[in-house]
Amino acid sequence: MDSLALIAIGSVCAAGVCMGLGAIGPAIGEGMALARALSSIAQQPDETNTIVKFLFVGMAMIESTAIYSFVLAMILLFANPFWNYFLEKAGG
């Protein structure tokens, strides 16, 4: 098997693993945050605005890890530097 095929296999598998694992962690974290926020709202309905605001901010923080893995997966699939390098080498 030549190196180009190896890079292709590696990139696709890495993108899949990156997206899968990168979705599991933040999903669990956001679920826990949402559950806590809902129980807090149930106990203190007057503070709903504050709780929702902090929930959004916290979720944005948690979500950024998922966004990082998404950007990485996109780079691996569509803008892979190693792939481009070897394509140039094979073409020229």
Place this chain on the structure above:
Amino acid sequence: MQFSPDHIIYYQGTFASLNATIMFTWGIILFLALFSWSVTRNLTSSTDFNFRQNILEILVDGLLNQIRETTRQEPERFLPLLGTLFIFILVSNILAVVPGFEPPTGSLSTTAALALCVFFAVPYYGIRAHGLKNYLVGYIRPNPFMLPFNVVGELSRTFALSVRLFGNIMSGSMMGSILLILAPLFFPILMNLLGLLIGVVQAYIFVVLAAVFIASGMESHLETTDLNNKE
């Protein structure tokens, strides 16, 4: 498939090139400036005002309330920066559903520039509130060993702020174009609706996070000022 609107080039000069990001950014800036200018020419305080003045009043009043709740300080001095950021990101994200429009927030260079504005706004407001010395002392609290961590924290949250907005908007247009290939009729509409929601939420989150960063930059140094006053 385009990875970023930076790669769509309209005009290639010898020193610089005009790409889609720059063009649509300036388009939005012109649109917002002309809209606000045309509305503020004939403001009325009577009960019959026109529709556009109503929109602006709701926007400014809502922003003032949000900033006041988030920072727990007088919101007027934050409004020029945070309000501009919010309106620009919001309009850019909402116009993303228009065919042919490439949202400039889907390019990492735009979002990095917006995050840099926040990065420099944090020390600006901090120094203006407490003076240069008190602000710098805040970096070595609680002890000087925390200095590198504080600096890295400032840098990493700027990075996170830019990548978050970029990733969300880019993923929206990316998913839209992939689904357009797979199922041309129905699913892209749903994805566009989801993209609208995500765009508004992301604009809100960007501004709330910026407000929180600025307020925390002012508050953590407030404690040092109090300590100095007590001594």
